[in-house]
Amino acid sequence: MSEAPREAKGEKGKEEKKPRPVVLESGIAVKPVYGPEDLGDFDYARDLGNPGEFPFTRGIHPLMYRSRPYTMRQYAGFGTPRETNERFKYLISQGQNALNVAFSLHSQMGIDSDDPLAEGEVGRVGMAVDTLRDLEVAFDGIPIDRISASLTINGSAAIMIAMYLAMAEKRGVRLSEVRGNAQNDILKEYIGRGTWIFPMEPSMRLIADTIEYCTRHVPKYYPVSVCGYHIRESGANPVQEIAYAYCIARAYIRSVMERGLHPDEFVGRFSFNFDIHGNILEQVGKFRAARRLWARIMRNEFCCRSPDSMQMKMIAGGGGGGLTVEEPENNIARGAYYALISALSGTQTMALCSYDEAYTIPSKKAALISLRTMQMLVEEMGLADTVDPLAGSYYIEWLTNEFERRIMQEMTRIDALGGIVKLVADGTVQREVSRQAYLLEKRLQSGETVKVGMNKYRQEGAEEEHAVEFHEYDPAVARGKIEGLRNVKAERDNEAVRRALDRLRDAARGKQNLMPYILDAVRTYATVGEMTNTLKEVFGTFKEPVNL
Amino acid sequence: MSEKRIRVLVAKPGLDGHDVGAKVVAHALRDAGMEVIYTGLHQTVEQILATALQEDVDVIGLSILSGAHLPIAGKLMAMLRAEKADDIMVVVGGNIPRRDHEKLLAMGVSGIFPTSTRFEGIADFIKERVKDR
Numbered sequence: 001m002s003e004a005p006r007e008a009k010g011e012k013g014k015e016e017k018k019p020r021p022v023v024l025e026s027g028i029a030v031k032p033v034y035g036p037e038d039l040g041d042f043d044y045a046r047d048l049g050n051p052g053e054f055p056f057t058r059g060i061h062p063l064m065y066r067s068r069p070y071t072m073r074q075y076a077g078f079g080t081p082r083e084t085n086e087r088f089k090y091l092i093s094q095g096q097n098a099l100n101v102a103f104s105l106h107s108q109m110g111i112d113s114d115d116p117l118a119e120g121e122v123g124r125v126g127m128a129v130d131t132l133r134d135l136e137v138a139f140d141g142i143p144i145d146r147i148s149a150s151l152t153i154n155g156s157a158a159i160m161i162a163m164y165l166a167m168a169e170k171r172g173v174r175l176s177e178v179r180g181n182a183q184n185d186i187l188k189e190y191i192g193r194g195t196w197i198f199p200m201e202p203s204m205r206l207i208a209d210t211i212e213y214c215t216r217h218v219p220k221y222y223p224v225s226v227c228g229y230h231i232r233e234s235g236a237n238p239v240q241e242i243a244y245a246y247c248i249a250r251a252y253i254r255s256v257m258e259r260g261l262h263p264d265e266f267v268g269r270f271s272f273n274f275d276i277h278g279n280i281l282e283q284v285g286k287f288r289a290a291r292r293l294w295a296r297i298m299r300n301e302f303c304c305r306s307p308d309s310m311q312m313k314m315i316a317g318g319g320g321g322g323l324t325v326e327e328p329e330n331n332i333a334r335g336a337y338y339a340l341i342s343a344l345s346g347t348q349t350m351a352l353c354s355y356d357e358a359y360t361i362p363s364k365k366a367a368l369i370s371l372r373t374m375q376m377l378v379e380e381m382g383l384a385d386t387v388d389p390l391a392g393s394y395y396i397e398w399l400t401n402e403f404e405r406r407i408m409q410e411m412t413r414i415d416a417l418g419g420i421v422k423l424v425a426d427g428t429v430q431r432e433v434s435r436q437a438y439l440l441e442k443r444l445q446s447g448e449t450v451k452v453g454m455n456k457y458r459q460e461g462a463e464e465e466h467a468v469e470f471h472e473y474d475p476a477v478a479r480g481k482i483e484g485l486r487n488v489k490a491e492r493d494n495e496a497v498r499r500a501l502d503r504l505r506d507a508a509r510g511k512q513n514l515m516p517y518i519l520d521a522v523r524t525y526a527t528v529g530e531m532t533n534t535l536k537e538v539f540g541t542f543k544e545p546v547n548l
Numbered sequence: 549m550s551e552k553r554i555r556v557l558v559a560k561p562g563l564d565g566h567d568v569g570a571k572v573v574a575h576a577l578r579d580a581g582m583e584v585i586y587t588g589l590h591q592t593v594e595q596i597l598a599t600a601l602q603e604d605v606d607v608i609g610l611s612i613l614s615g616a617h618l619p620i621a622g623k624l625m626a627m628l629r630a631e632k633a634d635d636i637m638v639v640v641g642g643n644i645p646r647r648d649h650e651k652l653l654a655m656g657v658s659g660i661f662p663t664s665t666r667f668e669g670i671a672d673f674i675k676e677r678v679k680d681r
Contacts, residue, residue, distance in 0.1 A: 326664070437577065442667070547587040548575060548586055
């Protein structure tokens, strides 16, 4: 037992076969064997603590999945609100206990279905939403008090959150009782994903407005989910994924503190969205380190006292960057391993990219396989039985320490360069991340990084697409949606809409919280495009720093 | 080298924000000795055409992952012909299912490079075809 680590270190070992070098995507060099000497002055109470106790390395609840399994929240939405409503009901009937709403690209960009800019996009990659009426239809018959909805929305998040709240109100749910969450993380949109609308300053204001408003009026709502996910998908490594997300979260926290709130009043309603593809144990180390570091940052840097603020809550899911277009059914196996990573890492919520997502938005069949994968882990294979089962492993604890150290180092570097807001505004982060994506792609093309079935064991000339059922774009959906919008516009009180938009414009010119004004406009059935354009008149639009 | 460097416009049409592929290919073509201009996100076909003419490029590379490649490529090809600028070669990359390749080629698109196409393949194709033009 004691021989192995020494040999691995290469100290006067016999001239046997040297182990091949392994360096994780995060840049961490890994030995073949780990032992007690790798843990240094490991202190259980300081470094791990019991589950549910500071620093929450082992999980944020004492019993974790034994008391409540992770929430299953497959991403869904396409076409019209009515079609989406049917898919929601189907997923719920199959045991899914939360919703993750996909919006059409134009809706994400604050553009109405009848705008020429939306041509060819209406309902293509998500549900097209123009007015409050659409959310009423999408959530019709869905028990929104039991089934929480996550809105994957960023550029137009303030408007969509307002629509969701207005819809809940109409259903008789008091604002103080509305549950759910929105992604609402604009800084990562500038880095990856790209559904930004306004310049950085007013965008940051809207984020602070939504957080402040929800803190004061909708206390059960999670108004922001900070996404390392898309930054990783854009080329960042797992250390940067966490580091950048935490820098972004700190920027939001500070902007809300300027409104006179203490972090303990609102950080408990922050959540995070992280990626799960790649080296299995590397990701587990990443998540455990991330949980511990968040607790320490909140306690030490932001002087939080509430455990709720220190508990890093996350959706750990997706994994799109790990899937391949080649032999798409292999992605079913990949998804299962990704789900394993997520479950071993103590996630609160899980969603999996479906096997056909390298081609198209998930088919019903593919979405169901993802849901079943998540159900199997907790109900069939025992992963809900024991909390943080890998704790105490020499390798995992060493890796957790190494990750925490490197994440802190990266955050310090970002701060020293002027902070995340500046580095995103001038395109520095985007350039760094895209260069890394290039290097990663080169490693894939050279075969240095292996993707089974893609750059190794590839079957030449194999028909790849037969396994995938394409989601066909249907122009009739757009026509129907546009007609529905015309009807809403004909029925609503257009004078009330105009007044609400005027008040919104005036408020945008001032400094007050815009949420009450957006809510008022939403209630008149003003469209997403009308509200966005009103705000554009005051705010202008973001100019992308294009530097490769 | 007396040869003029090939100028390529890498363009992101429409609302699709998946720009990793566009940026990665831009890096690769630059490393292959070409001059690369990247448009940034959310470009209309009109804007792409204007930039292409202004920058006097030899090639337009459209990167599309939203599934909207047929309408977008169709519109660009028609506008290039209308502007009598169809000497500019158009290639399309991204999430392009095999069954749409014929349709794109029939529109006048010169090359199709679905995700995970090797860089050399793209660069060699462009060099070969631009020389022939």
